[in-house]
Amino acid sequence: MSSPIIDVRNVVKKFKKFTAVDKVSFSVDKGEMFAFLGPNGAGKTTTIRMLTTLLKPTSGKIEINGFDPLTEQQRVRSSFGIVFQDFSLDNELTALENLRFHAALYSVPKKLAEERIHHLLKLVDLWERRNDFIKTYSGGMKRRLEIARGLVHHPKILFLDEPTLGLDPQTRNTMWDYIKKLNKDEGMTVFFTTHYMHEAEKYANRTAIIDHGKLLVMGTPDQLKKKTKTASLEEAFLKLTGHGIRDESSKSIDALRTAAKSWGNR
């Protein structure tokens, strides 16, 4: 049970002069719920992008499910499901079409895919709306559908990048209950980021806090509280990362846009 499914060793990512991720090392065990916390621009999304083969690290070593994202991309990509920070559904397609499309991209056999899609859409309460276009969906419905989509190919790891951003408490709680249940029943490893500290406190087995690209601490929420002599994870978080307000500008897509003015990063 305790062999690491995500293993990160001394990973560095530099964008020109800016170091987004600075010698980060950690590992996540099979079946764990792992919370990756940090203020805006701390390097969370950059790390997820490296773990999910969307970005190449400047240096360091990553292993996902025993595979290297640099040389065994296909195998790594089959190992995980992901819910991105920004929505990533096709608005011109229906919910059912979006899931079928995903199943085809992940080579899930048709019959099996239909069974799973049926089951998952029921699970996230979208079965009745399956033939509606995504453009008619609310933010919460899109999120639930994305989670369902991330599970169609039965991944070993589920990455969730601020999955509850902008959702109401009802949706947030139901969503976390689904995820917790999947984690328990299927032994699926969950790697998530969030700004809601109580979510990490409640659902994570272990937590890491990152800031300015550096990993500050790692441990169970209780260990972190003990270490910082605070009563809650939120206080521990603020004690470690300070009270200064961070710039929002380092959201991945903005960074991309500035980095790649028209003819792109040379």
Add this chain to the structure above:
Amino acid sequence: MKAIYVMWLRQLIRFWRTKSRIVASLAQPILFLVALGFGLGPIYAKSGAGNYIQFLAPGIIGMSILFTAMFAGMEVIWDRQFGFLKETLVSPSSRFSIFLGRTLGGATVALIQGIIIFVITLAIGFRPENVILLPVALVFMFLLAFIFTALGTALAIKVEDMQAFPLIMNFIIMPVFFLSGALYPLTTASGPIKTIALFDPLSYQIDAIRSLLTGVANFGLGLDLMVSLMCAALVTIMGIYFFNRVEV
């Protein structure tokens, strides 16, 4: 294989669901056909070159395909904005099949657009000489569609910028179109234009479509086919290279 098919299918579904765009994109080629065809037609006839509509129609068919094909890249930019690009790039399907599926889908859409324009040219007075050669002309129409869809798609993954993309597209499309012999015969064009047209890929597909439909050839079908296939291979390699390296 399956990824290529679903990427292709998705482009067609999206095309079918936005029919208003189809109608809008027909306006420009029809305007060119009517304004140039009936405006310059009499002078063209007076110079002894024959029926201008007969000459122009294959050029306008090519134009409509070129425009639709290049702007298929816009779909990549939208997919990036709406995040859907990531969903495809993070999947275990190879980037090769993602690129090829998208390109085949966009090219099919552009081909359909070209066929619609072909039917419209018939209504305006275009008379193909040899209907039996129409399927061969369709092959060249598809090659044209494929080359420029692949080019638009490859550039779109590289450019990333929503505002810059249409500008860059126009920067490429306009010279490619105006210097290709779509609007005037290259045989009688002045020296520099003739030379430039040799380096314009579009010249060769337009020449092929024209010679198959009307019997007037400039380069000859063999050269047309060879250059077209080479261009198709080249842009495919470029697209796969860009798709393999893109970070989102």
